[in-house]
Amino acid sequence: MKLLNVDDNIQVEIISCKGGRGISSKLRQLGFMPGDRITVIQRAPFNGPLLVEANGRTVALGRGVAGKIEVKACV
Amino acid sequence: MRVALIGQPNCGKSTLFNQVAGYKADTGNFPGTTVTFTESSVKVIGETIDLVDLPGTYSLTASNLAEKEVIRYLSSNHVDVILNLVDASHLVQGLDLTLELLELGKPLVVGMNMMDEAARMGITIDGPHLQQILGVPVLPLIASKGRGIKQLFTTVLDAGSNGKVVNRIPYKNQQVEGIILELSKNLQDLNLDWNREALAIRLLEDGSELLNDSESEHQELKEEVEIYIRQVTEQQGKTPGWVFSEERHFLAQELTKQVMTRGEERVTWQTRADDILLHPFWGYVILLGILWAFFQAVYLTGSAIEGPLISLFDGLIANLGKYTGVGSFLTDILTGILQGIAGGVAIVLPYLMPFLLGMGFLEDVGYLPRLAFLMDSLMQKMGLHGKAIVPFILGYGCNVPAVMATRTLEDRRDRFLAATLSVMVPCAARIAVIFGLVAFYLGSKIALLIYIFNIIVIALTGRILSWRILKKSPGLILEVPPYRMPTLRTMLNKTWFRAKEFVIEAWPILIAGSIFLELANRYNFAGFLNLLARPFTWVLGLPSAVGVPLIFGVLRKELSMIMLRQALNVTDISQALTPEQMITFTIFVVFYIPCLATLAALRKELNTRDMLIIAALTVVVAMATALVGRGLVILLTPLGILF
Incomplete structure (x- = not known):
C-alpha cells in the first residue's frame, strides 16, 4: 500500500522508499527509514501535499513523493 | 582556535551563534535560513575563537548545494573542534548526524539544545549516560534564552586544547565493518587531513567524488573504491549510502531508547494550532x-x-x-x-x-x-x-x-x-x-x-x-517545525x-x-x-x-x-x-x-x-x-x- 492511499490519523510502518537518489536520500535524512512508524495527519486540498508525522517530527510531502513510499499496517 | 557549529536545519545554530557573536546571522523558524557560512571572532570566557556557523544539514551526504558546502568546509579547512547542536525534542534524527560526525574523528562537543521544548513534550534525556556512550561531552542548552552557553563553551575550549580524538561507534553489521576497515587500510598513504575510517565511509557513501577535489592522480584508488561500492551493494542489496545511514539510524534508535524517557505531553496551543491553521478550508x-x-x-x-x-x-x-x-x-x-x-x-x-x-x-x-x-x-x-x-x-x-x-x-x-x-x-x-x-x-x-x-x-x-x-518538479519534502514564540x-x-x-x-x-x-x-x-x-x-x-x-x-x-x-x-x-x-x-x-x-x-x-x-x-x-x-x-x- 502506498502512503498516498493511507487514511488520516492511522499509524503505518514504512516498508520502502523508492524514487531517485535525491528524493530517497532526502527522505532518509529526515528519518523515513524502513521500520519507522508514520502517520498522515493532514492533507492540503487541490492535490496539495500531505502532512506526515514521523518520529516526533512533522514533514510536508508532495503527493508525488508520498506515492513512492510503500507502507503496511502496524501490528 | 576554530570551532565549526553544525547541526540539523532549524535546531538553533544561528540563534546560538547570535547569542555569542552579536546579531550577525539571519535566523528564522524555517529549515534552511542559513545558506552561507558566517565566520566570526568571538570572545568567550576570556578566549578568542573563530566560530563558524554552517548551513543546517540532516546528514553529511551531499544532496543539495548547501550540504555540499558543509562537507567541503569540514574536509578542507582546519577545524579544531566540532560543536554539534542537537534538538533535544528530535533526539533520534539529531543523533543520526552526531554519529556521522563522530566518524570524522575530530574533537566533538554535543550541545543538547531546546531542552525547554523537549520538557514541554514530556521528554527527559539522561545526558551523563549519553555522554558515557558517545565518549564525548554532552551539555544541556537553551540557546534562545542564553542558558548553558557559558558551560558549553568552557567545554569546547577544553576539547580544543586537549585535541582529544574521538572514536566512532562501530556498526552492528560485521560484513560492512570489515569492508570499511579494509578500505581504510588502503588509504594509509593518502595525503589528506582526514581520519582514515571516516574517509573510507565517505568514499563508499558519496562515491569517489571527494577525491576529485584533492588531486586527479588517484585514478587507481578511485577504481578500488568503485569495486568496494559494488561489493557492498551486491552483499547488502542496497547502496553503501543506504546501508550506513540505516546502521546509524538503528544505532541512534538504540541510544535513544537507552537515554530518553517520554512522559505525558503537555497539550498547549502549539499542538492544537495546526488543526485549524492547516485545515483544508x-x-x-x-x-x-x-x-x-x-x-x-x-x-x-x-x-x-x-x-x-x-x-x-x-x-x-x-x-x-x-x-x-x-x-x-x-x-x-x-x-x-x-x-x-x-x-x-x-x-x-x-x-x-x-x-x-x-x-x-x-x-x-x-x-x-x-x-x-x-x-x-x-x-x-x-x-x-x-x-x-x-x-x-x-x-x-x-x-x-x-x-x-x-x-x-x-x-x-x-x-x-x-x-x-x-x-x-x-x-x-x-x-x-x-x-x-x-x-x-x-x-x-x-x-x-x-x-x-x-x-x-x-x-x-x-x-x-x-x-x-x-x-516535472520532483515534489515537496519539507520539515514543518513546531511553533515557537519569538522573544x-x-x-x-x-x-x-x-x-x-x-x-x-x-x-x-x-x-x-x-x-x-x-x-x-x-x-x-x-x-x-x-x-x-x-x-x-x-x-x-x-x-x-x-x-x-x-x-x-x-x-x-x-x-x-x-x-x-x-x-x-x-x-x-x-x-x-x-x-x-x-x-x-x-x-x-x-x-x-x-x-x-x-x-x-x-x-x-x-x-x-x-x-x-x-x-x-x-x-x-x-x-x-x-x-x-x-x-x-x-x-x-x-x-x-x-x-
Whole structure:
C-alpha cells in the first residue's frame, strides 16, 4: 500500500522508499527509514501535499513523493 | 582556535551563534535560513575563537548545494573542534548526524539544545549516560534564552586544547565493518587531513567524488573504491549510502531508547494550532486574514508617519531659499540632501520597519513552512514545488537573499525558474513605491490590487516558462517545525539587522542620487537621460521626466520613488501624475530590471548569461504588464470600481 492511499490519523510502518537518489536520500535524512512508524495527519486540498508525522517530527510531502513510499499496517 | 557549529536545519545554530557573536546571522523558524557560512571572532570566557556557523544539514551526504558546502568546509579547512547542536525534542534524527560526525574523528562537543521544548513534550534525556556512550561531552542548552552557553563553551575550549580524538561507534553489521576497515587500510598513504575510517565511509557513501577535489592522480584508488561500492551493494542489496545511514539510524534508535524517557505531553496551543491553521478550508481563510492584517498594519503605520513627516521636510525645503539664496548652488545641494534624508525617513522607513517586524514575527513563529504546505499546489501550477516558496517569501524582504535561497533547491531548472520569479516579487524597497505612491495617493485598496496583480503575473510567467522547460518538479519534502514564540529581543534584533542594510548602504545612495538630480536639473542634463528612457515612457504614456527616476531605480528601487517628486518638481505628486499614470509607473517599477545587488546575486548563483536573460525578461514583463495595467485602469475607471 502506498502512503498516498493511507487514511488520516492511522499509524503505518514504512516498508520502502523508492524514487531517485535525491528524493530517497532526502527522505532518509529526515528519518523515513524502513521500520519507522508514520502517520498522515493532514492533507492540503487541490492535490496539495500531505502532512506526515514521523518520529516526533512533522514533514510536508508532495503527493508525488508520498506515492513512492510503500507502507503496511502496524501490528 | 576554530570551532565549526553544525547541526540539523532549524535546531538553533544561528540563534546560538547570535547569542555569542552579536546579531550577525539571519535566523528564522524555517529549515534552511542559513545558506552561507558566517565566520566570526568571538570572545568567550576570556578566549578568542573563530566560530563558524554552517548551513543546517540532516546528514553529511551531499544532496543539495548547501550540504555540499558543509562537507567541503569540514574536509578542507582546519577545524579544531566540532560543536554539534542537537534538538533535544528530535533526539533520534539529531543523533543520526552526531554519529556521522563522530566518524570524522575530530574533537566533538554535543550541545543538547531546546531542552525547554523537549520538557514541554514530556521528554527527559539522561545526558551523563549519553555522554558515557558517545565518549564525548554532552551539555544541556537553551540557546534562545542564553542558558548553558557559558558551560558549553568552557567545554569546547577544553576539547580544543586537549585535541582529544574521538572514536566512532562501530556498526552492528560485521560484513560492512570489515569492508570499511579494509578500505581504510588502503588509504594509509593518502595525503589528506582526514581520519582514515571516516574517509573510507565517505568514499563508499558519496562515491569517489571527494577525491576529485584533492588531486586527479588517484585514478587507481578511485577504481578500488568503485569495486568496494559494488561489493557492498551486491552483499547488502542496497547502496553503501543506504546501508550506513540505516546502521546509524538503528544505532541512534538504540541510544535513544537507552537515554530518553517520554512522559505525558503537555497539550498547549502549539499542538492544537495546526488543526485549524492547516485545515483544508479554515487554513486558507486564516492565511488570507493574516496577509490582510499584515498589509493593513504596514499601511496604517506607514501612512500615519509619511504624511506629517513629508510636510515637515517640504516646509524646510521651501524655506531654504530664504537663508541660502533662491536658486543658488548651495541651495540646490542642500535641497538634494534634504530630499534624500526625507525620502529615507519619511517614505522608506515608515513602511519598511513595520514590514520587517511583521515578517520577522511570521518567520520566527514558524508560519512560513505552513504557508509552503498550503501553497504547494499553486506553486506546482507555476512549475515549482512548495519549497520554492522560501525564496518567494524572502523576496518580499529583499530579492538578494531570495536569489541566494534558491540554492536549497536540488534541481538546476528549479533554481533558474525560482530565481527568475523571485526577482519579480516586490521587495521592501519597492514597498516605498507601492505604499508611498499608490497607497498614499490612491488608497490601500489599489495597493493591495497591485500585490494581487503581481502574484498573478508571477504565476503566469512561471507557467509559461515551465512550458518551455518541460520537466516535472520532483515534489515537496519539507520539515514543518513546531511553533515557537519569538522573544521581543530577537525580533527587534532581526528587524534592525535587516533595516541596517538600508540605513548604511542604500540611504547614502539615495542622498547622492537626490543631489545628482538637483544638479542635473540645474545644468540641464536630465533631459538627455530622459531622452534615453523616452521610448519606454512614451509607450507607457508617462511624462518624460520620470526617465531619470526609472534609470536610477536600477541602482536602488527606492530611488524611483524618492527622485520622482524631485524630477516632476512638485511636492504633491497627484498634481503631476494622473491615477492611471501612477499605477502604470508603479507596475513598471515593480517588474523591470532587478536592482544592482540582485543582479550580482543572480550572476553568482547562476551565471552571467542567465543574469542577462532574466534582466531582459523582466523588462519585457514590465512593459507588457504596465500596458495591461494601464488598459485595465482605463477600462475600469468609468465603472467606478477602482476609485
